[in-house]
Amino acid sequence: MAGSELTNIKSPRVKAARRLAKRAFRDRDRSFLAEGPQAVREALALEGVVAELFTTAEAELRHADILFAATHAGVPVFRVSGEVMSELAQTVTPQGLLAVCRFLHVPLEQAVTAGSRLVAVLAHVRDPGNAGTVLRSADAAGADSVVFTDASVDPYNGKCVRASAGSLFHLPVTVGTPAAQAVARLKESGLRVLAADGAGERTLDDVDLSGPTAWIFGNEAWGLPPELLRLADEVVKVPIYGRAESLNLATAAAVCLYASARSQRAGSESGPAPRLP
Amino acid sequence: MAGSELTNIKSPRVKAARRLAKRAFRDRDRSFLAEGPQAVREALALEGVVAELFTTAEAELRHADILFAATHAGVPVFRVSGEVMSELAQTVTPQGLLAVCRFLHVPLEQAVTAGSRLVAVLAHVRDPGNAGTVLRSADAAGADSVVFTDASVDPYNGKCVRASAGSLFHLPVTVGTPAAQAVARLKESGLRVLAADGAGERTLDDVDLSGPTAWIFGNEAWGLPPELLRLADEVVKVPIYGRAESLNLATAAAVCLYASARSQRAGSESGPAPRLP
Structure with a gap:
């Protein structure tokens, strides 16, 4: 001392x-x-x-x-x-x-492997508070790693570190990863790549989330760019049951990540939720 | 003009x-x-x-x-x-x-009725940004109303109005409601009152959420006071699968409200999710 x-x-x-x-x-x-x-x-x-x-x-x-x-x-x-x-x-x-x-980030090859079951990708997330909150939710939901793309905020930004509430130190993160490279690696590693976006045709309740999954989260205001939506295996939206136009980015991410965590733990036999008539 | x-x-x-x-x-x-x-x-x-x-x-x-x-x-x-x-x-x-x-808030008797299926109660939520985000998530999840207790932030606070992204104008809210009075009214109206708190013995995945439900959300830092936990029918926690200590209040609320929305829509036959060994 x-x-x-x-x-x-x-x-x-x-x-x-x-x-x-x-x-x-x-x-x-x-x-x-x-x-x-x-x-x-x-x-x-x-x-x-x-x-x-x-x-x-x-x-x-x-x-x-x-x-x-x-x-x-x-x-x-x-x-x-x-x-x-x-x-x-x-x-x-x-x-x-x-x-x-x-710095404690790791190379993409270390963050995403054939053993990865749940990965969060922050693409175009610009608000450090949101980024830190998503990191915290990913940790809580048991994600294996979090990928920060080169178009996202720096996870070492003070607000992001604080909003992560310690989670930055809990799970492997990558920094500055080109989105296309991240998606390629995720697919090679056997993960289904889902883009979370209001443009999705199917909702969270209609897709089978029991297998290894990566979620891509976009910008707070405008979501994900078309080229990234095309790279994903599927575009999935969080269902809006009321009159809200959308969800806040960090809350939408938490809902997606927890839906995955729940499905993965419930076992693959449960499949998607029953559809409403 | x-x-x-x-x-x-x-x-x-x-x-x-x-x-x-x-x-x-x-x-x-x-x-x-x-x-x-x-x-x-x-x-x-x-x-x-x-x-x-x-x-x-x-x-x-x-x-x-x-x-x-x-x-x-x-x-x-x-x-x-x-x-x-x-x-x-x-x-x-x-x-x-x-x-x-x-002002557009309504009396408790109008916000909570025998027809209410999903209600969010903000008790001791102090950050207006969080309160507005919960209001937005409640709206998105199809909640019937949101109760702001007398120990919570004012929903008309500018930050709350902005964070609600219009949802303040979408569904009935009450303001300054004593928590005990809100719980009594919710129970009388046939809703099961669940307190969202890390002190819960059972997790979100282990409770049947298919019936009419009210969720009580507490303070960002310390959760809910013991007297309010006792008033609830059950204390339920969001499961933490990773190493995070807890979730951010607004993200935890979104996960709870969407779990309810999903269960209510999937029909009562689905019951709680299968438990892991």
Whole structure:
């Protein structure tokens, strides 16, 4: 643990961490920021991910377990003043813990294999909060991995990391994958590729989801581009039973991923749900 | 249509509309703001809801249909400068259309009846974006109504109205309903009251959702208070198949509401999903 406290927001160490709020610096340093006890705890559970940890004196007392784990893992810990933490943290109420983490994404070939049963592909998802929420839902639904295409937001964006609520550290993710390449790999690996889009002819309730499945989720406003819809094995929509025009992207993704999880677990004999007359 | 343009942000009419961003003024005037073409169009589809409409010259050209509908309905239309619209609108990129709408919530007795099949109850939901997203999902899942309890955020909050994407205008909502009173009314009306909470012993996949059901959703951080869990017929959790600690509130609500919609439509013979060994 650091003996003295960093109080200067202009110290090189603080500046180096702070600029990771910007993608260009994250890509250059191959590092990103994770804030708060939950994310830091999850990051520390992975070997070699946390490069350094910034804490406030108060947070050290409150989260002794995290400090112990960091010290035990040989992670350099820097105590900073409240002012420096406010400068580093991207949240309004920083919780006194902020880790500089090394990139942890994996190659597509590692994220998608013949053993994959459920994969979420974020294509053209632009809002980092939505992307993080989909990552969290994919984790909850037991997905094997999440593919971020080159047209989607950076999963290391601070808002995405926070919205993922630790899930970024739970399952393999890819970054910057061309969508066509992802679809080819998914198909080669034996997964059925479903594009979630309101343009779908069949609904979630009418397709058999019991086999290995990949879901492609598109843009918040305009969905998926035609060329990606064509690449998919099928375009499937979430049924709208009421008068809403559509669902929010992250909620639609959760409904799709859970429908898959449920079908896969119920066994292949259940098949699609009975159709209404 | 207004002949001249309001350019003074201090004009009494502009000030009166602008203060509706605050709940105290909304409650006093029994009015709220709806921004953007989608919300304004939905509001105009309901008789007597829109009290006045503010537009920019540009938006009038782009959305002639809306202007026509407003004029036809006898709604006073005031053309304002871009500066005044920026002052009125709560979004960074106002779309040039803003309606002052009259409160449209209904009494509990009207929202929940013996004919209700699916009802969402927002208890202790504090984030307006989440509340609006749940309202949108409830609408999409074909819910009959949404109950906002007195411990939840105001559905007329601008962020909630926007996140609902028009759904606030689609189905009956109640506001400020005491939770115990809502549960009593739901039970009297023949609905099974399920509390969605990680404390549940059974998961969504293990309960029969084919009958009339009400779902209670709690706080983003801490869920539902014990007294409300006790009032419910059953506490049900969304199964977590992966390593996520929980789901985001709005995504969990969508998964629950769609599970109900699916079961109700599949018919009562389907019963709960087969259990895994």
